[in-house]
Amino acid sequence: MVAIYSETVRSWKMLLIMFPAFISMAIGIGASYMVGENVTPLLIIFPPVMVIVLDLMQLSIEVDEETLKIRSTLGLLARKTIRLNEIKLVKISKGWMSCSGMIHYTYPGKACVLIERTKGWSISFTTNRPEELAEALRTLGVPVVGGSP
Structure with a gap:
């Protein structure tokens, strides 16, 4: 048809709001890894959260x-x-x-x-x-x- x-x-505001959270999560995962903590749960949760936020940035x-x-x-x-x-x-x-x-x-x-x-x-x-x-x-x-x- x-x-x-x-x-x-589009909602660029959502990305601006979530950008500090993404940076904080990445720094937290890196710091946890550096001190020998298990980061597997964080690595499992981080990509889906990013996909959800990126999915909700615009509406067609x-x-x-x-x-x-x-x-x-x-x-x-x-x-x-x-x-x-x-x-x-x-x-x-x-x-x-x-x-x-x-x-x-x-x-x-x-x-x-x-x-x-x-x-x-x-x-x-x-x-x-x-x-x-x-x-x-x-x-x-x-x-x-x-x-x-």
Whole structure:
């Protein structure tokens, strides 16, 4: 399918917040190794923590003719596909903390999108281009409240 709308929302702040933790963990592992401590548990935990943080650094939003897809960088933790015919209503609110669904993907951004589904849990996520997303969804026949300039 050809994407009608595509956007990537990034959170560099998460990397800036986690960078000191990564450095501290690396120094701690090195220091523990130098004094002869067993560093195996630390070496087992360190890579998955890094992968999780890197995975959550960005969110991709894509709308095609049949679905709305939400994915994190690697698609390990945040991965959701919503069929457009399952959407009851889309509410777009100003401010990235202005809504929350049962499943919520929050990154600093311009607006929050809440998707109410006919079956299943509501889903919300952040967007920096609410007008374009609203227009793409309206074009596909999805009822949208808000998102207009």
